[in-house]
Amino acid sequence: TQLLEQSPQFLSIQEGENLTVYCNSSSVFSSLQWYRQEPGEGPVLLVTVVTGGEVKKLKRLTFQFGDARKDSSLHITAAQPGDTGLYLCAGAGAGGTSYGKLTFGQGTILTVHP
């Protein structure tokens, strides 16, 4: 069973601060995805990282995949109130027998105060 531990579970910061969310596992994933989920809606894909050590930037968001493909981080620079929401990491299983089943972390509820 592949588990993803996401931390912190809750994050409350002031506008302009930086923050990092972590996802860790003892398992190797073929890819790691980050989603944002609004209340009552489905997860919306932000980014997919595939290669160990890969870094992707999406405006003020920086995503990194660990060298061993077991962990990932999401860093937000100069957070804004519009960043408030639930952030989810999800790993796609390694190995040819997996048809892309995603294992989700618990989620991080981010609140950015003006």
Add this chain to the structure above:
Amino acid sequence: EPEVTQTPSHQVTQMGQEVILRCVPISNHLYFYWYRQILGQKVEFLVSFYNNEISEKSEIFDDQFSVERPDGSNFTLKIRSTKLEDSAMYFCASRGQPGNGYTFGSGTRLTVV
């Protein structure tokens, strides 16, 4: 932007009744999934479907659950005899090639009373 469409958005059913949750995935996608999210808990994998058959399923996906893609467009999840613990948000998702991101629908909130 292509979407995954789910209906209904909310379904209330009595314990023991059958429900069918419907999804229209993105038309050129090849892999289809159902996930569920019990209130306050993680999103959990239920089943994946590829090449017109189930490719993988979780322990949750027991004999009470089934999936179909009857007409090459719709993708349905059936729960034969609902239990109280089946109350959750059910999300359909699809993706194109391996390594591509997933597109999730907005979900169906199932309430079993």
